[in-house]
Amino acid sequence: MPIAKDPRAHTALSQGGRSAASGAGLSVNPPVVRMSTVLFDSLASLREAEELRAQSERSLTYAANGNPTAFALEDLINELEGAHGTCLYPTGLNAVGQMFQAFLRPGQHVLITEAVYPPVRRLARTLLTAFDIEFDYYAADGSDIEALIKPNTRMIYAEVPGSQTFALCDLPALARLCKTRELLLAVDNSWGSGVLFKPLELGADISLMALTKYVAGHSDVMMGSVSTTQAHFETLKTMQIAMGSTVSPDDAYLVLRGARSLAARLAMHERNALQVAQWLQAQPQVAQVMYPALPEHPGHALWQRDFHGCNGLLSFEFNSDAAGTTDRFVSALQLFGIGYSWGGFESLVSEVYLFTDGRSRQVLRLQIGLENPNDLIADLQAGFGHL
Numbered sequence: 001m002p003i004a005k006d007p008r009a010h011t012a013l014s015q016g017g018r019s020a021a022s023g024a025g026l027s028v029n030p031p032v033v034r035m036s037t038v039l040f041d042s043l044a045s046l047r048e049a050e051e052l053r054a055q056s057e058r059s060l061t062y063a064a065n066g067n068p069t070a071f072a073l074e075d076l077i078n079e080l081e082g083a084h085g086t087c088l089y090p091t092g093l094n095a096v097g098q099m100f101q102a103f104l105r106p107g108q109h110v111l112i113t114e115a116v117y118p119p120v121r122r123l124a125r126t127l128l129t130a131f132d133i134e135f136d137y138y139a140a141d142g143s144d145i146e147a148l149i150k151p152n153t154r155m156i157y158a159e160v161p162g163s164q165t166f167a168l169c170d171l172p173a174l175a176r177l178c179k180t181r182e183l184l185l186a187v188d189n190s191w192g193s194g195v196l197f198k199p200l201e202l203g204a205d206i207s208l209m210a211l212t213k214y215v216a217g218h219s220d221v222m223m224g225s226v227s228t229t230q231a232h233f234e235t236l237k238t239m240q241i242a243m244g245s246t247v248s249p250d251d252a253y254l255v256l257r258g259a260r261s262l263a264a265r266l267a268m269h270e271r272n273a274l275q276v277a278q279w280l281q282a283q284p285q286v287a288q289v290m291y292p293a294l295p296e297h298p299g300h301a302l303w304q305r306d307f308h309g310c311n312g313l314l315s316f317e318f319n320s321d322a323a324g325t326t327d328r329f330v331s332a333l334q335l336f337g338i339g340y341s342w343g344g345f346e347s348l349v350s351e352v353y354l355f356t357d358g359r360s361r362q363v364l365r366l367q368i369g370l371e372n373p374n375d376l377i378a379d380l381q382a383g384f385g386h387l
């Protein structure tokens with residue numbers, strides 16, 4: 001099982017986020033500490049706590065700065081990402097926006113991968129444009145990036161693999177380029193979820209995740225994280241405190257609880273998805289299956305070199321673009337919920353439009369869940385029967 005390439009994650013997921021400082025000790029899991037006001041013994045101890053907080057040290061003065069349950073989750077994410085510090089946000093998309101706000105200034109320029117999760121394009125159009133921050137898109141494999149770097153470029157934003165296209169880029173090469181040009185490298189690591197991919201270890205400065213997906217894993221809570229190195233943590237934390245961004249202890253508890261089984265779930269998602277992907281490849285109605293663990297995938301060699309395994313996400317394209325093909329197929333499925341998102345225990349189907357060579361292609365994206373893969377294959381077989 002490729003996941004065994006990173007055995008540290010398994011132990012970290014069981015042991016992490018359980019320090020007495022985060023409120024754990026009596027119970028296995030840290031308690032849900034619901035709070036707004038923090039009470040102090042004296043004005044002197046309040047001032048002491050304020051002083052620490054002003055230095056971006058973890059210090060609880062008021063719950064807009066966090067809460068002990070969220071601190072426990074931050075500790076766990078730090079271990080997974082190999083980070084100095086992590087900030088939590090109410091959604092994954094909000095984490096991207098807050099990260100841009102923390103590190104980019106008017107007049108600067110950011111290069112964003114064409115493979116990006118599409119709402120980040122809307123974020124760029126609205127937030128970045130409103131603050132006079134320029135942006136351009138680079139090819140998902142990074143091939144045109146050097147030519148696109150401008151004197152005011154401050155950041156390269158990657159998503160590896162693209163969660164819709166599964167396109168990969170050579171992240172260590174991108175990190176080397178960023179170091180020589182003094183650029184920040186930020187990576188959306190939702191696909192790797194801190195177990196399958198380690199952007200900070202490969203040279204990135206910032207790694208962010210939609211914890212909503214595999215880390216929480218149960219489709220019942222939303223959250224985002226931004227993790228970074230010692231050099232950049234203060235910048236991130238200062239903006240988070242200034243914005244009053246925090247997450248509820250109940251949500252932090254749900255994410256932390258879900259995360260305990262993350263590595264085990266990912267191994268099963270991978271096994272199931274690989275079986276489904278190989279079966280789909282053999283179907284005459286299928287033109288192409290996109291899944292990085294398949295040897296035919298264009299980024300397969302990079303995936304083998306840089307990743308510790310694959311998850312349950314795959315896409316496939318029909319041979320026929322006859323009207324109604326996709327709708328007929330999906331309406332026959334019984335075990336795949338129709339809806340956005342991925343990373344939960346359940347199987348989902350959604351349609352995705354890929355733009356390549358000036359044309360748009362419709363593909364179906366499957367999140368292969370923890371069901372019996374033979375049942376999922378039988379369901380998909382019924383879908384093909386309806387074409």
Ligand SMILES: Cc1ncc(COP(=O)(O)O)c(C=O)c1O
Pocket residue numbers: 091092093094117159163188190191209210211212213222223224341342
């Ligand atoms: C790759 C990726 N990044 C970020 C997000 C945003 O996460 P959230 O849904 O928690 O806002 C998503 C959501 O689908 C995603 O697929």
